[in-house]
Amino acid sequence: MTSNSEGLIIDGVMAYIDRDNIDTDQIIPTEYLKSIKKYGFEDYLFDGWRFADDGKLGITKEERILNENFILNTQPYDKSKILLARDNFGCGSSREHAVWALRDFGIKAVIASSFGDIFYNNCFKNGVLPIKLNKEEIQQLFKRSADNVLSLSIDLIKKEIQINNDYLISFEVDKNLLDRIVFGLDDIDITLSHKNDIIAFEKSRMKKLPWIFAND
Amino acid sequence: MKTLYDKLWEEHHVSQLDSGESLLYIDRHYLHEVTSPQAFEGLSKKNLTPWRLGANIATPDHNVPTERGNNFGFNEIKDEISKIQVIELDKNCNKFGIKQFDIRSSKQGIVHVIGPELGYTLPGMTIVCGDSHTSTHGALGCLAMGIGTSEVEHVLATQCLKVSKLKNMLVRFEGVPKENVTSKDIVLYFIGQIGTAGGTGYAIEFAGQYIESISVESRMTICNMAIEAGAKVGLVAPDETTIEYLKKNSMLNDDMFVDAMNYWNELKSDEGVKFDEELIIDISKIKPQVTWGTSPEMVVSFDDNIPTPSNSASDDIKNILLAREYMGIDSEKKLSELSFDKVFIGSCTNSRIEDLREAAQIVKGKRIAENILEAIVVPGSGLVKEQAESEGLDKVFIEAGFVWRDPGCSMCLGMNPDQLKPYERCASTSNRNFEGRQGYLGRTHLMSPLMAAFTAINGTVGDPS
Numbered sequence: 282m283t284s285n286s287e288g289l290i291i292d293g294v295m296a297y298i299d300r301d302n303i304d305t306d307q308i309i310p311t312e313y314l315k316s317i318k319k320y321g322f323e324d325y326l327f328d329g330w331r332f333a334d335d336g337k338l339g340i341t342k343e344e345r346i347l348n349e350n351f352i353l354n355t356q357p358y359d360k361s362k363i364l365l366a367r368d369n370f371g372c373g374s375s376r377e378h379a380v381w382a383l384r385d386f387g388i389k390a391v392i393a394s395s396f397g398d399i400f401y402n403n404c405f406k407n408g409v410l411p412i413k414l415n416k417e418e419i420q421q422l423f424k425r426s427a428d429n430v431l432s433l434s435i436d437l438i439k440k441e442i443q444i445n446n447d448y449l450i451s452f453e454v455d456k457n458l459l460d461r462i463v464f465g466l467d468d469i470d471i472t473l474s475h476k477n478d479i480i481a482f483e484k485s486r487m488k489k490l491p492w493i494f495a496n497d
Numbered sequence: 498m499k500t501l502y503d504k505l506w507e508e509h510h511v512s513q514l515d516s517g518e519s520l521l522y523i524d525r526h527y528l529h530e531v532t533s534p535q536a537f538e539g540l541s542k543k544n545l546t547p548w549r550l551g552a553n554i555a556t557p558d559h560n561v562p563t564e565r566g567n568n569f570g571f572n573e574i575k576d577e578i579s580k581i582q583v584i585e586l587d588k589n590c591n592k593f594g595i596k597q598f599d600i601r602s603s604k605q606g607i608v609h610v611i612g613p614e615l616g617y618t619l620p621g622m623t624i625v626c627g628d629s630h631t632s633t634h635g636a637l638g639c640l641a642m643g644i645g646t647s648e649v650e651h652v653l654a655t656q657c658l659k660v661s662k663l664k665n666m667l668v669r670f671e672g673v674p675k676e677n678v679t680s681k682d683i684v685l686y687f688i689g690q691i692g693t694a695g696g697t698g699y700a701i702e703f704a705g706q707y708i709e710s711i712s713v714e715s716r717m718t719i720c721n722m723a724i725e726a727g728a729k730v731g732l733v734a735p736d737e738t739t740i741e742y743l744k745k746n747s748m749l750n751d752d753m754f755v756d757a758m759n760y761w762n763e764l765k766s767d768e769g770v771k772f773d774e775e776l777i778i779d780i781s782k783i784k785p786q787v788t789w790g791t792s793p794e795m796v797v798s799f800d801d802n803i804p805t806p807s808n809s810a811s812d813d814i815k816n817i818l819l820a821r822e823y824m825g826i827d828s829e830k831k832l833s834e835l836s837f838d839k840v841f842i843g844s845c846t847n848s849r850i851e852d853l854r855e856a857a858q859i860v861k862g863k864r865i866a867e868n869i870l871e872a873i874v875v876p877g878s879g880l881v882k883e884q885a886e887s888e889g890l891d892k893v894f895i896e897a898g899f900v901w902r903d904p905g906c907s908m909c910l911g912m913n914p915d916q917l918k919p920y921e922r923c924a925s926t927s928n929r930n931f932e933g934r935q936g937y938l939g940r941t942h943l944m945s946p947l948m949a950a951f952t953a954i955n956g957t958v959g960d961p962s
């Protein structure tokens with residue numbers, strides 16, 4: 282297994298949206314779920330906030346009316362790799378499109394005090410690192426962001442966030458989830474290495490509870 | 498001593514992975530057109546085929562137009578992009594041999610409505626779908642949860658899900674509800690109490706006198722919205738009511754049914770087992786609930802004051818201001834001072850036959866109010882529609898000025914033409930009142946079918962009795 286060295290440090294400007302409960306419909310509205318592709322969602326991230334008009338799949342951001350005040354439309358935040366929010370980020374739908382939109386925009390890490398369960402899990406499958414910090418640390422980051430543009434350097438191995446070279450926060454994340462980002466592991470390959478276990482389990486289940494399989 | 502969730506977990510545990518996660522065997526996998534295309538593509542790229550074909554059931558629901566009538570074909574879908582998605586599902590089902598209730602099928606419907614009614618959802622199963630409201634199926638004593646598209650691909654390829662165990666929460670609803678209070682009101686009240694992140698990381702088992710007293714359909718409404726409280730999994734242990742429901746719906750032959758029933762009768766949390774969290778909620782004083790804001794936790798009794806910054810805790814003030822602004826709440830103190838534009842009765846939360854019966858009872862012999870531009874009823878499935886029509890409910894709605902539609906998700910999320918226009922205010926029986934959920938800048942108030950029907954007639958929320 283080789284590590285993806287780019288994946289070990291996430292360096293960049295941190296944008297911030299001071300809200301609780303940023304749900305998956307805000308991250309990417311339903312209109313864009315009509316795509317059958319897995320990429321190309323960058324222009325639709327936070328659509329309702331980033332634009333002052335109603336969008337459609339296939340219409341690019343150049344054809345839209347920008348909401349000039351929205352942070353991701355202002356420099357240097359339009360190139361942010363890191364996003365800060367408050368509580369329960371990504372609550373709502375299971376749509377992986379929400380993570381694809383963040384990823385395609387260039388966001389590599391989201392920092393919040395808590396996350397929606399399914400969203401949290403989806404992040405690791407797409408190389409986006411969700412970082413949970415406590416509410417006080419989040420508050421600190423918001424406070425500092427209000428005064429200065431914050432550049433962060435997130436070390437995935439040390440699990441530390443360096444802020445503007447003068448301030449350090451450490452974070453916790455489950456090692457095997459993190460490994461997916463660091464090594465770019467493929468879940469299907471891992472699971473299929475247990476093929477025999479699955480076959481054996483399935484056989485015994487079919488024998489023990491045939492009615493489960495009766496409507497197959 | 499084990500909880501029901503613990504037991505279901507152990508029964509499906511294939512192996513422990515080095516990562517610390519577990520491989521869980523999946524008995525049933527539902528698919529729809531929105532979260533599956535990328536998964537099928539991934540499967541093809543890896544040269545894989547579905548592990549156990551028969552585990553998979555597909556139906557298009559999110560995108561489909563609800564004015565289809567008879568003999569509707571793909572080519573009649575006007576939105577070109579929606580059409581591609583519906584056709585893509587059809588192609589993938591044909592290519593891989595997956596059973597599909599397609600757009601022409603009399604059994605097509607919202608995936609969480611058709612699964613249980615067609616007998617594909619049975620107690621004791623693990624059930625997944627690329628949709629967060631998969632928690633609905635937990636009402637029959639299943640371990641059911643929503644998954645992302647990568648996991649859809651994973652389940653297709655391996656019949657397993659890689660997951661970590663959740664914590665256990667028990668919620669006991671005790672007492673007898675007041676008149677006009679439905680399971681939707683109870684679950685909205687519950688979410689208002691614990692918040693939209695209150696159940697994060699938990700599997701919630703719903704129990705207590707109230708749960709025992711209600712139908713499987715009403716239990717589905719509650720489990721459906723467990724995810725709105727942050728919980729991936731909602732559960733109700735099977736009981737006599739469940740078994741009566743399954744006698745009608747399970748499709749099992751008599752011998753198998755007896756075997757299965759013996760198994761279902763054992764499916765419950767052990768007496769006295771300790772949950773990580775236990776809540777008892779007295780439901781006897783709850784009044785009909787209506788959301789006022791942009792999150793399901795922003796909910797009040799229909800006649801309560803709408804929260805203002807001055808009567809709220811300081812960390813809520815910002816959320817309240819943003820929500821009031823989005824919802825167009827100015828000086829109005831109560832929800833009944835707001836004028837509604839549209840009414841939507843439908844969605845996987847409230848589009849089953851008993852929901853339609855409750856709503857029909859309210860509107861019978863009356864007319865929708867003048868300010869209501871459109872009131873639509875969208876049955877959850879072809880079978881629900883058929884049943885409702887056989888009871889004459891369609892006529893009751895139509896005579897009152899409602900529009901009677903074909904099954905689908907419809908205005909729950911507005912991926913099809915059923916959408917709110919900017920600033921329109923909607924009384925909706927769906928499950929999410931997020932900004933723009935029902936259409937760009939649309940304003941959603943969640944409530945029960947009974948209250949939505951009343952709002953259609955009355956022009957705004959109020960006391961249905």
Ligand code: SF4
Pocket residue numbers: 558559607608609628630844845846905906909910927928
């Ligand atoms: S009815 Fe609404 S919540 Fe239910 S599956 Fe459809 S879109 Fe999702």
